[in-house]
Amino acid sequence: MKYIDRDISWLAFNERILQEVENPDIPLLERLKFIAIYSSNLEEFYKVRVASLRFSQKYKGDKKNKYAYRPSFILQEINSIVSKQQEKLGELFYHLLLPAMSHEGIHFLFDKLNDQDQQLAEQYFQQHIKEDFSLIDITNEPDVELKNQAIYLYILDRQKTYLLEMDYEKWGRFITLHNDKKGTRIIQLDDIFRYNLKHFVGVNAKAYAVKISRDAELYIDDEQDADIVHKIKKSLKKRETGLPSRLLFNEDIPFKYINKLRKQMNLDMTSLIPGGKYHSYYDFFTFPEFKDKMHLYFSHQAQVPCTRLDESNNWFDEIQQQDVFLSYPYQDFNYVSRFLMMAAEDPDVTEINITLYRVNDSSDICKALELAAQKGKHVFVLAEVQARFDEVSNIYWGERLKEAGAKVKFGLNKLKVHAKTFTIHRKENTGSAVYAYLGTGNLNEKTAKIYADHGVLTADMRFTTELNEVFRYMKKETSNPKFHHLLVAPFTLRQSLADLLDKEIRLAKQGVEGLVHIKVNSLEDLSMIDHLRETADAGVKIKLVVRGICCYTPLTEKQQQNITIVSVVDQYLEHTRIYHFNNGGNPKVYLASADWMTRNLSGRIEVCFPIWDSNIQSFLLKQIKTQLADSKKGRINDNVNNNQYLKGNNSKSSQEMMFIFVKELMQQTAFSK
Known part of the structure; x- marks a missing residue:
């Protein structure tokens, strides 16, 4: 095949998350968090990608996708891969993490309880739960519907069947039964019920965990209108009843009973995904914290200060003199929100324009915008209302800012706005x-x-003039914006990248070394993949850091020789996009909001901006080169998808090195000013 399917490639990325669980260099309870990350990723994958594949299979005729794979084939592959990963997850959890936790005095009870623990579990049930739950008899129910993502105990007692929802919001999932100098004994809510079945069902009853995941796509039509927020709000409710993407069940359930439940829920056999005794491992994000055992967590590393801003009495003057480069989380993002708050409070500021893609519930960015609007400044907000799983937060802040006096636009017609910028x-x-x-x-x-x-704070007119064009387009959607410095999707970014690759090809044919370094989250666009192949066939060396989806596979010997792809998974989620073209020794370097995916290059507003400062150019190239040689956290990202670690004996990972690089850069920029 010419390409790797995007979903199969994504599963290889999630496997890299699972590799972190077995890494002895990572503190123990951080490895537990990687189990939560893996499980959270997989849950979203089923809600979005698997649901989309099932939809295509059921309603679109099981046609081949652009990678030349049918949904039916991909679904079979997914089930096979995920089944193996889930088996590995169980092995790591039960045979690696839990014994290590017990050695640290954290006793996670999951097997048969001793008499004392069982007595404590019964006491807890009697004191806290006994009168506060509902048992639903579904024995003769023709139709059964489960809440999306909720965990239920499917209880069997002779010929009768029941459902009991595990309400973790009410009771919590992880319950401390006992805590003393010998250690802490923790049990899951599911087991509190299991060990008390005799009190509310019968002595012979057995309970098994089940969970449904549903399609999370909103299926909003392409036309953007004034009622888009109402449509989104209405569609969000449908997520609870969307097309099922999987029914996860304890594989110990006798088949006739899980088959009965499947029929009651009107599911096909391919929806059944066997799993272990417990589901939703992403709840380990909420596992109790042990402040007396800080060696079980990542050690805190102090963020690198931006001395220029810290020592400045006037940030506007400072930025006028020279751009301010920032790198997160190695530096504090609060520099950005503080600058916006300064702008909100400054009587000389007349206007603020901003794009919001994903904002947190208590956003300081949005609070600054709210204050600016209340003070009478012209505030324009493009709040992308179709940012999946952040729709509620974006609508909340959009409506709140609107009430404060801001002009808020909830997305554009047929284009998502993914740019990360303000003026x-x-x-x-x-x-x-x-x-x-x-x-x-x-x-x-x-x-x-x-x-x-x-990120970069700037007053450079080459940037600001063209950003004004971007915002003018977003406000009116009628202008035909022109750009000379910024590469903006969907207007100029794709063609500009193609031109930059073509120049490397021309130089290579003239005997000049052709060299390209690219760092993205995903490489999925077929046209760009083909262009990379053409570039490699011309003798250009291409070195890529691709964290997640990578649909490229080599087709020629030269491509095999000239294209290197590495993926880095570490404590922080690699999210930066860097494009570095050697350009005959006069490098062209860009930072961007866009991955090399069709949706980014053709279906979204994205901003890619050049880096002209030689110190920052060197810093970015050093970042990529360090990741390409990271033997601690770098894996070969190839068509085999076996996630082989890079060879070497690095003492520090590339992310550990970044603290050093950022500190050096801050010293250089302070000195050069």
């Missing part, structure tokens, strides 16, 4: 000045603590 217009002695922020990651204080991204 600030300010009256100054020399006239009106425009300041801007351009970044690779969301304007989100919460995710900036765990996503690795870069």
Whole structure:
């Protein structure tokens, strides 16, 4: 096949998350969090990707996708791969993590309880739960419907069957039965019920966990209109009753009973996914914290200060003198939200324009915008209302900012807005000045603590003039924007990337070394993959860091020789997009919000911006090269998908090195100013 299917490739990425669980260099309870990350990723995968495949199979005739695979084939492959991964997950959890936790005095009870623990479980049930739950008899029910993502105990007693929802919000999932100097004994809510079945069902009853995942796609029509928020709100409710993507069940359930439940829920056999005794391992994000055992967690590393801003009495003047480069989470994202708050409070600021893709519930960014609007400044907000799983937060803040006086637009017609940028217009002695922020990651204080991204605060008119064009388009959608410096999708980005690759080809044919470094989250666009192949066949060396989906596979010997792809999975989620073209020794370097996916290059507003400062160019190239040689966290990302680690004996991972690189860069930029 010419391409790897995107979903099969994504599963290889999630396997890399699972590899972190068995890594002895990672603190024990952080490895438990990687189980939560793996499970959370997989849950979203089933809600979105698997549901989409089932939809295509059922309603679109099981036609081949653009990678030349049929949904039926992909679904079979997914089931096979996930089944093996789930088996591995169980092995790691029960035979590696739990014994290690017990050695640390954290006793996670999952097998047969001793008499004392069983007595404590019964006491807890009598004191906290006995009168506060509902048991549903479904023995003779022709139709059964489960809440999306809720865990139920499917209880069998002779010929009768019951369902009992596990309400973790009410009771919590992880319950401390006992805590003393010998250790802490923790049990799951599911087992509290299991060991008390005799009190509310019968002594012979048995309970098994089941869970349904449903299609999370909203299926909004392409036409954007004034009622889009109402449509989104209405569609969000349908997620609870969407097309089932999988019924996860304890594989110990006798087949006739899970088959009965399947028929009651009107599911086909391919929806059945066997699993272990417990589901929703992503709840381990909420596992109790042990502050007396800090060696079980990642050690805290101090963020690198931006001395220029810390020592400045006027950030506007500082940014006018020279761009400010920031790197998260190695530095504090609060520099960005503080700058917006300064703008909100500054009487000379007249206007703020911003794009919001994913914002957290208590967003300081949005609070600054709210204050600016309340003070009478012109505030324009493009709130992308179709950012999946963040629709509620984006609608909330959009409506709240609208009430404060901001002009809010909830998306564009047929285009998602994925750019991470804002502009600030300010009256100054020399006239009106425009300041801007351009970044690779969301304007989100919460995710900036765990996503690795870069951003630039600037007053450079080459940026601000063209960002004004971007916002003019988003406000009117009628203009035909022109760009000379920014590469903006869907207008110029794709063609500009093609031109940059073509230049490397021409130089290589002239005997000049052709070299390209690319760092993205996903490489999925077939046209770009084919162009990379053509570039490699011309003798250009292409080195890529692709964290997740990678649909490329080599077709020629030269492609095999000239294209290297590495994936890095570590403490922080690699999220930065960097494009570096050697350009005959006069490098062209860009940071971007866009991955090399069709949706980014053709279906979204994305902003890719050049880096002209030689120190920052060197820093970005050093980041990529360090990741390409990261023997601690780097894996070969190839068509075999076996996630083989890079060879080497590095003492530090590339992310550990980034703290050093960022510190060095801050010293260089402070000195060069």
